[in-house]
Amino acid sequence: MVVQRYFLHALMNRTDDKIYGLFNDSFPPVLDGVTLTVQNYVHWLSAMGYRTCVVTPWNPVTPPHEGFDLYRYFSLSIASRKPYRYGYPKIDPFIWHKMRTVPFALVHSHCPFSSGRLALYAARKQRVPLVATFHSKYRTDLEHSLPSWMVSRIMKRIMNFFNSADEVWIPQARVEDTVREYGYKGRLTVVENGIDLEMTDFESILDFKRGARERLGIAPGEMTLLFVGQHIREKGVELIIQAMDRLRDLPVKMSFIGTGYAVSDMNGLIKRLGLESKITLHGVISDRELLKCYYAAADLFLFPSMYDNAPLVVREAAMMGTPSVILKGSTASEVIVDGVNGFLADQTPDSYADTVRLLYKAPDSVIAAAKGASSTLTRSWREVMDEVVLRYKEIIERYGRS
Secondary structure, three states: OHHHHHHHOHHHHOOOOOEEEEEOOOOOOOOOHHHHHHHHHHHHHHHOOOEEEEEEEOOOOOOOOOOOEEEEEOEEEOHHHOOOEEEOHHHOHHHHHHHHHOOEEEEEEOOOOHHHHHHHHHHHHHOOOEEEEOOOOHHHHHHOOOOHHHHHHHHHHHHHHHHHOOEEEEOOOOHHHHHHHOOOOOOEEEOOOOEOOOOOOHHHHHHHHHHHHHHOOOOOOOEEEEEEOOOOHHHOHHHHHHHHHOOOOOOEEEEEEOOOOOHHHHHHHHHHOOOOOOEEEOOOOOOHHHHHHHHHHOOEEEEOOOOOOOOHHHHHHHHOOOOEEEEOOOHHHHHOOEOOOEEEEOOOHHHHHHHHHHHHOOHHHHHHHHHHHHHHOOOEHHHHHHHHHHHHHHHHHHHHHO
16 A cells, blocks of 8 residues: 555654644544645655644544644634634643644644644744645635724734745645735745545546446436535535526536535525425535545536635546536636636526536536546645655755754
8 A cells, every 4th residue: 555655664754753743723523625635744744654743723523543643722613613613722721832842843834823823833932944835815704704904903913924934835826816915925835735536547537437326326317516615605605506596407416515604595595496306415524435426426516616725626526537617717717728627617607507508418528528637637645745745854954054
């Protein structure tokens, strides 16, 4: 196995007993793209023989873990965003002690909020480099729930955090537009995310897709559409439901996987439109093998979000031979060539429905785009983490000389 091969080189890779610290405001049981990224970082760093830890808010449900240390700090539930939690490290003396005593080689923050503050403290206290990855459109998040004066204040803190980092990473080149818009003027490094749903070749993908459709009981001739992610309005979930209302004459069914504050509104809209037989909300699917089947069984992955920077779910769908329908002009569309490795649509239910209707009548175009997506949008986490470790070592060496 790949992991076993990495363990054979573990002693050679480990130069000392220092620890790579990964910081994020969410970790399982919370599941989202950033959480999955951190999970893969810690998994592969451990598999490659490096000592690693994760620092994240406390959660009453803590799945088992092995191969790394997990440090959780005091938090409270966010009622409107369950299972997310708001971290309060200020009142948790244990976590501050850990930040002073854990022998970090480098700290890598994936979030500028409570865990980011801890990462910055650890970096300055222990005089080690801080890497910060810019994952989200933070201003958009804040504007949905806070007055403008408070958004401005918090955004100033966020940008102060990124300006304090020794290196800032972005997961996709076009994310630079957002970072510059927020006022960051420093150097940016593109470090892409990987995919943990690896397949060997396109024929194997097609075989797996056929088996997945049988396993999930999808009827021959039925077109299956999929969305995976947070069920929030910013992701365009209501647009998908409205598009499905315009496709009720076709044998097309839609699956939503995930959860979020908009679930109740989504259920209400589905009932009002009489689409209960066409749309299913599956909730969170934690079993990665089952999720792999849903990705593979789908004909198209729908992602009408202007909110996301570099959605991992689009790449996961591509790995399983499922091309995406993305919004024109979105950050995610940077990697899509219309009709080659995915499809582009306008931000309206009519445009999305028209695109799906056209592709229902052109299955060969879907297969061609599926092949293009699987070959152009996917990169294994193994490859990504080889690059990450190399960059970590370069940053540590450069920091030591400064």
